[in-house]
Amino acid sequence: MTSIYFDHAATTPMRAEAIAVYADAAAAGPGNPSSLHASGRAARGRLTGARDTLAELLGCTASELVFTGSGTESDNTALFGAASVQRRKGRTGIVTTAVEHHAVLHACQRLEEQGFRLTLLPVDEWGRVSAADAVEAIDETTAVVSIMAGNNETGTLQPYAEIGEIARSRGAVMHVDAVQAFGYESFDLHAMPIDLLSVSAHKINGPQGVGLLYIRRGTPFQPLLQGGNQERARRAGTENVAGIAAFAEAAKLAAGNINARRRHAEDIRAALLQALASELGNDAIVLNGHADLRLPHIANVSFLGIDSETMLMNLDLAGVEASAGSACTSGSLQLSHVLTAMNVPRERLQTAIRFSFGLGNTRAEAEKTAKIVATISARLRKR
Ligand SMILES: Cc1ncc(COP(=O)(O)O)c(C=O)c1O
Structure with a gap:
């Protein structure tokens, strides 16, 4: 895989x-x-x-x-x-x-x-x-x-x-x-x-x-x-x-290639968010962070009802590597100090996943990831 x-x-x-x-x-x-x-x-x-x-x-x-x-x-x-x-x-x-x-x-x-x-x-x-x-x-x-x-x-x-x-x-x-x-x-x-x-x-x-x-x-x-x-x-x-x-x-x-890099990252990000919304419905996901005043390569998304650790583990098993926050806190699974400072409600805090994009990523990967998230969500919600 x-x-x-x-x-x-x-x-x-x-x-x-x-x-x-x-x-x-x-x-x-x-x-x-x-x-x-x-x-x-x-x-x-x-x-x-x-x-x-x-x-x-x-x-x-x-x-x-x-x-x-x-x-x-x-x-x-x-x-x-x-x-x-x-x-x-x-x-x-x-x-x-x-x-x-x-x-x-x-x-x-x-x-x-x-x-x-x-x-x-x-x-x-x-x-x-x-x-x-x-x-x-x-x-x-x-x-x-x-x-x-x-x-x-x-x-x-x-x-x-x-x-x-x-x-x-x-x-x-x-x-x-x-x-x-x-x-x-x-x-x-x-x-x-x-x-x-x-x-x-x-x-x-x-x-x-x-x-x-x-x-x-x-x-x-x-x-x-x-x-x-x-x-x-x-x-x-x-x-x-x-x-x-x-x-x-x-x-x-x-x-030296900021514009091309920005376009590429934005494209993958948009593809992932669109695909997640269509797979899961708009009510199941919340975007954390500023909608416009932001870097192009990061999407922090809360999947309501599924805690970050469970989602990350399942994503990893399915071959998708993402993170629950910054790399150094993800090992210890502390709640993010960033989202805490933003006064994000506890449920969003506990269910946040950071996807970040760059060299080598494709729209097809974004679309596949959304399908994988949908499968994981359906399986976990059935339990
Ligand atoms: C905003 C920011 N500052 C500092 C660092 C630390 O950089 P390094 O991993 O090179 O020590 C990072 C790494 O994640 C970062 O994202």
Whole structure:
């Protein structure tokens, strides 16, 4: 049985072009970009090429980009790195949203334990924060504001640019977690009110274990890791050269083809939702998240009457891979903090499934999935 992979928000298949670049770099032999000899210079050349590509795609300069080991590391580095310097200027407030990924939320909670004042902006029933709430929350004592671009569970987009204007006008550092949005939303960083931005390679058909952090020139920042002077002393540790080269290749094909990628994801999403509605009836399903202000590749659907775990297990047995929320909470099956913050009724909360789409998916897979869901629903309801 070939499975249908509808969990691209958790991780994506690495694309052939990126695998080829990875293999080429890995096969090139040893090469530490910090070494002065020829092999080192060759590795450094790959790193420089990748950084230049990414800088062009993001509208920033290459020296403002730091390679990390994951989106999580980028988020942590951004928050701890900026907050500690801001604190020295008497800024002790952290403002974020209740629906961030745990890479941001847990880092912010750690900062709170260290004496920062944490404000979690609420969201509406579609998972969006309001700029008006941000205006209230951000003041001259705010150190860092962290707002995700698009949510990983519902796809809902946040008004991060609007909030970035407010944050920067009040002297706070603005961080955006763009891990889900990069490759679907375009970023022109020098023109945007953003100081720090996190990206992850494995969400855009690149390798796992490679992240990127944009640090606008002049942003208050102190490195998290101590060690060598790699990445201009902003992230110690020998760079993952092959992974970074493959990441740049994947980024070129993702951020360089946003419109086509959006159309493809929208097409699969629409096909799945239409087919689910016709198989199950409109009353049996509820869409969680914003209907329009959203990323194209995520559909969070509650199948009323069937709890998420049972539905996921049955889908898996039938060869459909989806998720109950973010990947890290699905193992422990906690109720989603995102849907909870949206005040979604308990029944919808307990029955939510996240389908997420991308490279390789087809409309036929979406239609087949809807039929499989219908069969599972009918079987479970008969019990
Ligand atoms: C919005 C968001 N931020 C951060 C992360 C963490 O990225 P990584 O898996 O590369 O650590 C994820 C991963 O799911 C995410 O969706």
